[in-house]
Amino acid sequence: MSNKPREAALKGLGRRDFMKVALGAGMSLASAQLLWSRRAKAEPKKGGRLRAGLAHGSTTDILDPATYENGFTQAVGNSAYNRLTEVGPKGDLVGELAESWEPSADAKTWRFKLRSGVQFHNGKSFSSDDVVASINHHRGEGSTSGAKGIVGEIAELTADGPNAVTFTLKGGNADFPFILSDFHLGICPATAEGKMDWASGVGTGAYTIARFEPGQRAALKRNANYWKEGHGHFDEVELLSIVDVNARTNALVAGDIDVMDRCDLKTVGLLKRNPAIRIEQASGTQHYTFAMQTDVAPFDNRDVRLALKLAIDRQELVDKILMGYGYLGNDHPIGKFNRYFASDLEQRQYDPDQARSLLKKAGHENLKVSLSVADAAFAGAVDAGTLFADKAAKAGITLDIVREPDDGYWTNVWLKKSFAAVYWGGRPTEDWMFSTAYAAGVPWNDTHWSNERFNTLLQQARIELDDAKRRSMYGEMQRLVRDDGGAVIPMFANFVFAMSDKVAHAPEISAEWDLDGLKFAERWWFQ
Numbered sequence: 001m002s003n004k005p006r007e008a009a010l011k012g013l014g015r016r017d018f019m020k021v022a023l024g025a026g027m028s029l030a031s032a033q034l035l036w037s038r039r040a041k042a043e044p045k046k047g048g049r050l051r052a053g054l055a056h057g058s059t060t061d062i063l064d065p066a067t068y069e070n071g072f073t074q075a076v077g078n079s080a081y082n083r084l085t086e087v088g089p090k091g092d093l094v095g096e097l098a099e100s101w102e103p104s105a106d107a108k109t110w111r112f113k114l115r116s117g118v119q120f121h122n123g124k125s126f127s128s129d130d131v132v133a134s135i136n137h138h139r140g141e142g143s144t145s146g147a148k149g150i151v152g153e154i155a156e157l158t159a160d161g162p163n164a165v166t167f168t169l170k171g172g173n174a175d176f177p178f179i180l181s182d183f184h185l186g187i188c189p190a191t192a193e194g195k196m197d198w199a200s201g202v203g204t205g206a207y208t209i210a211r212f213e214p215g216q217r218a219a220l221k222r223n224a225n226y227w228k229e230g231h232g233h234f235d236e237v238e239l240l241s242i243v244d245v246n247a248r249t250n251a252l253v254a255g256d257i258d259v260m261d262r263c264d265l266k267t268v269g270l271l272k273r274n275p276a277i278r279i280e281q282a283s284g285t286q287h288y289t290f291a292m293q294t295d296v297a298p299f300d301n302r303d304v305r306l307a308l309k310l311a312i313d314r315q316e317l318v319d320k321i322l323m324g325y326g327y328l329g330n331d332h333p334i335g336k337f338n339r340y341f342a343s344d345l346e347q348r349q350y351d352p353d354q355a356r357s358l359l360k361k362a363g364h365e366n367l368k369v370s371l372s373v374a375d376a377a378f379a380g381a382v383d384a385g386t387l388f389a390d391k392a393a394k395a396g397i398t399l400d401i402v403r404e405p406d407d408g409y410w411t412n413v414w415l416k417k418s419f420a421a422v423y424w425g426g427r428p429t430e431d432w433m434f435s436t437a438y439a440a441g442v443p444w445n446d447t448h449w450s451n452e453r454f455n456t457l458l459q460q461a462r463i464e465l466d467d468a469k470r471r472s473m474y475g476e477m478q479r480l481v482r483d484d485g486g487a488v489i490p491m492f493a494n495f496v497f498a499m500s501d502k503v504a505h506a507p508e509i510s511a512e513w514d515l516d517g518l519k520f521a522e523r524w525w526f527q
Contacts, residue, residue, distance in 0.1 A: 044525040049236040053248040053257040057241025059215035066145035079521040081186025081203035089508040107172035128159035133190035147184035149442030172463035206232030206522040233525035243406040265323040283494045284511030285335035285426020291446040294486040296418040303362035310355040311392040314490040321380040329489040332481040340474035355395035368398040376406035377421035447486030
């Protein structure tokens, strides 16, 4: 009789119990691990209630996708709504509500063919009118949408029958289909007046919104008629805003949640010892910054900005804050996984003597400024601010570290305080990242930076079809942000998250955002 454990004995077991039974039946450790790995990749199963503890959330959150500014609302939106396109786990662009797209020769006009047979949660059939209303919601002079900077290039949007839309841009953009995957651009039903109906929470996504409590929780139920095959497996999903990392960790250990994002990297080693918990990571374009508003003194002085960039020890932050789960930043937002990353750009180093010299030149010797921080900005932001202050002191800089409340940080501090800790998930393309946060006048330009040469290059690179010329332009733009911009960008952080060993997912996980591009509710399942 074979000493291999029977499938019936292994069915439904978590990893810990699975390994116990397999080893007890005489299998080698290597064979048991291989069998577990194969089983974990099995076909997804329906059912269960997933509880996720997320590091974000604010009592001012609303369902309007234009206002999404944190992982809690983004996770809600990713569960309830679809966009025209999405970035897949491999970083490739795939169609979502758009079945296909075709550009004009100059990439200035784009026609998108829409999927037919898709229904909203309320039974309304999805059509081109819904796309026009939803995208236009983010356009116009009165818009304060986080996507305004990237949809501003749209000159005209028209319905081309019920199953197609045509975008006419102000100038060509070879990356335009990527733009339409932005998490703000979820498609909601159009009202009779042609406006976007976001207030109802109705979308075409894998889950319906049963309950939404701003800054606390969202209760979701599986959309039984979801059009996307092989997605949306849980019967219910509960998204919990648990900003405090210790509270999130304790909830996972106690079994009160099944998934948590943004692990405390200082204690993640202890979690690894728990056989019922699995730690995973994904490396991409997420980066942590200290944003200076360049139109506010003393940050309106370029030499002061450079001095602060030279007064931070990047390697120390990667070692002590990221615990090695990341890589050095160079004061620009383009990561080494981006297509046009400027690998030849000299890495900025900690140099307190040069920082002191620049401050003397600027007439700001013995500089004293306040830096607002909270761990809601990024895990370890408070400690990072303390380390920054310690190193800056050697350059004659006094950093007054102001610890802000976690709750409401993104409403009351970000974009409000002149020097503050910030995290960015990054973007798949250079144009997208620059257009969102560095183009002059866009709502999320948290440094208020405006550089004429940069903005000219931004327009030129967008329509340039010669790859070598485009690479050169984006290289120069990275240098401009590094040397003139208002963001201190010391590190790019891997996404590190934890889950119960009962949670399963496909072998490849998106690094576009945390937790599989924050599409875990749609993509994951219980084994």
